[in-house]
Amino acid sequence: MIDPILLGHNQFFGVNHLKASTGNAKHAYFSEIQRIMDVIEFSFDHGVKAMMMSTHDRAIDVADAIVKNPKLKDDLGIYLLLPYAAKYVRMANEKGIVNIITDALGGTSLKDKLGMVARGGMGVLRKDFKKILVTLIDFEMAQFNKLNLKSVFLHDVLTDLILGWNALDALEIFAAHVQEKYSAIPAFCTKNLPKLMQGLNQIGLENPLIMASVNKIGYQVNPSLDAFERCLHENQLRLLAMSTLAAGYLRPKEAYEYLFKLPNIASVVVGVSNTKHAVETFDEIRFRMRERDGVTA
Amino acid sequence: MNVAVVGVGKMGMLHAGIMNGFDDVNLCGMCDASKFLLGFAKNLTQVNAYTDYRKMLDKEKPDALLITTPVFLHIPMALECVERGLPFFLEKPLSLKGEESEELVQRIDERNLVTMVGYMMRYSETFARAKQVIDSGALGEIITFSSTIYVAQLFKTGKGWRYSKEKSGGGVVMGQATHLIDLLGWYFGRVNYVSGHTRAYYSEEVEDFAHVHFEFENGTTGWMDSTWSKRHHRLLEISIEINAKNGNLTVNDDELKFFLDSPAGGYDDGWTIINKPDLFEGVEFDIGGPHFSRQDRAFVDAVKSNRQVESNVKNAQAVQKIVDAIYHSAEHHGEPIKI
Structure with missing residues (x-):
C-alpha cells in the first residue's frame, strides 16, 4: 500500500524548482538537522507517515536521527530516491565518470574485475556489467539500509538517460534488485512519463510506481499536459504526483481539485518548510481524495 | 536522421x-x-x-x-x-x-x-526572453551591466582533463564562464576591450576565480565575476543585471524582471516580472533540463x-577570442586587451 501523502525532501537539501536562491537559503536554514527532524515529526503527528529521501550527504544524518527516534524508527516509511544526481554531476566535472565508478567499487570484491574491465573492456561478460550495476546501487543504499524502506526510486536523470539510450535492461535490473535484495517497491522518477510507460510496457513491468511532475498549468510536464493526461488515462500505473503546486504557483485548493480528477493518482509528495501551510495542504489533499473515492466525512 | x-x-x-x-x-x-x-x-x-x-x-x-x-x-x-x-x-x-x-x-x-x-543558455526560457526584451529596444541605451556565474564544484584539487591546461585550455573562464560570455555577446554585440584578473587556489594549472571588465563596441560597459568554487550554489547559476537609459533589467535562471521609466518596445512602464513557470513549455524528450532538448x-x-x-562555430570562435584576451590580460595584471 502506497502512502497517500509523502513529505517531500527538496527543501531540506536546497532544491527549489522556482528559485535557486530560495533553495540555497533553505539549505542553510536546514543545516541544523533538528530543524529537519521537527518538520518530519510535525508531519508524522499530522498523519503523514512517509517521506521521500534523496541520498544527499545531509540525508545520511537525517537517516541516523530517524533510526535513533523510537517514534519514527519503525513507523516512518521511507521512499528513497537515488542517486543524488547533482552530486554526481559535480563529481563527473571533478574527476570524470570512470573515476566515480571505480572509486565507488574500490572497496568491493569487484575491484579485480574492474581492472580487467578497464584493460579488456569490450570483451567482458554481460553478467559482470550487471554485477557492477547492482554494486553501484548497493553502494548508494549502504547508508540507508536501516530505515523502514518502502520503495526505492531511480532518479529521473538516470531513468531518462536509460530511456534515451534505449537501455531498458537497466530498468529491469534495477527493479529486480530492489525487490529481491531490499524487499522494497522499485519505482522510477521521470520527466517523460509517456516514453517511460512505453518502455515499461515493453519490458512487462506491470502497474509501476512512477513519480513525475503534474499540475494544472503544466509546469515541468512533458511533452505537454495533454499528452501526459492521455498517458494517465490509457495506462495502468500508480502515479506519485510531484510539483503539484507548481513550485508555489498554485494554491492547494485549485491544485488538488485538478489533480484528483485525474486517474491513477496514488499519492502526492508535498514539500513542507512552514508548518502552518502544511496542515492546510494535508487537509486539502485528504478532502479531495475522499471526494474522489466517494467517502463522506 | x-x-x-x-x-x-x-x-x-x-x-x-x-x-x-x-x-x-x-x-x-x-x-x-x-x-x-x-x-x-x-x-x-x-x-x-x-x-x-x-x-x-x-x-x-x-x-x-x-x-x-x-x-x-x-x-x-x-x-x-x-x-x-x-x-x-x-x-x-x-x-x-x-x-x-x-x-x-x-x-x-x-x-x-x-x-x-x-x-x-540561449535556449533557457528566461535568458531567451531577456534577449527579446533587449532587442525590442524597450530599455533604451544600455549603459552598464554586472553579471555572475557561480557553482559549488571544486574545493580541492580536481582530477581529469578539465584541470589540465594542455587539455582544457583553462579553468573556470574556459569551462563555465564561456556560457555567460556567449550570453553577453548575444545581448550586447561585439566586444572591444576586456581586462581580466584570475586566481588559482584549488587548481594547480588553471584558474578557479576570475573577474573581468568588458567594453562593448556599442559603448556598453560592465563586469563578470565567475568561480566554480562558490559554496552553497548547488547548480550552475548565472545572473545578469543591466542598467539602461529607460530602466533596468535583471535575469537569472529562474526569473526575468525589468522596470521601465516609460512604455517602450511594446512593454508597459513600471515593473514586469516573469517567472520560469510563466515561460515553461513542455519538450518532446527531456534529460537534464528542457534547454538541452530545445x-x-x-x-x-x-x-x-x-x-x-x-550559435555556430563562428560565434563560438568570437567567444574563444574573448577568452584568449582575458587570459592575456590576466597575465599582465589586468591590462586592457583589444579584441
Missing part, C-alpha cells in the same frame, strides 16, 4: 540520449577512448561501439556527428567532419585557443556547413533543412 557520438562522458551521454529520444533521430554509433565506458554502454544498448571515430564515420555514415570529447580534440575532429561535409554539434568551448579555429571557420564558411556549439531540436532541424543556427 542518423547521428553518431564521439566522447561518451557526461555531455555525450546527455546529448546522444536526448537526440535518440526524439522520434525522428536514431543514434547509430558511439566512440570513446575508455573501453570501460564503451563496454558498459555496449552491454546495455544496441548502439554500435567504436574506439576509432573515423572508422565509425566510414562504417555508420551518419547524417551528423556529436563531438563531446575533451577540448583539445575538438578542432581535429571538427576538421575531419568538414573534410567529409558532415554537419556536427560540438560541446563548448570550441578550442584551446581562438586562433586554432581560423582554418576551421574558413572551411565551414566555404562549404556552408551546418554546425552548432553547445552554448545552451538546443538539440534546433540542431536536428538545422541539419535537416540545411540552415545555419546563430
